[in-house]
Amino acid sequence: MSKRTILVADDDASIRLVLSQALTRAGYDVLPMSNIATLWNHVSRGEGDLLITDVMM
Structure with missing residues (x-):
């Protein structure tokens, strides 16, 4: 795994x-x-199994 x-x-x-x-x-x-721009790039490519983020971000 x-x-x-x-x-x-x-x-x-x-x-x-x-x-x-x-x-x-x-x-x-x-x-x-x-x-947020970098985060969106990773998310849009389907990367990551979990996201931990700042509430205000």
Whole structure:
């Protein structure tokens, strides 16, 4: 079974970093991003198994 990929979208770099590090240590592939345009590119290509995002983003 392949690793699951989690998209982490947050405009706050420190939150993005902490989440990405914790999820990577837990065994997930993580795609961190800081803006909606990048997020939309990944989502439109069907990438990621789960999305964690900032409510205000």
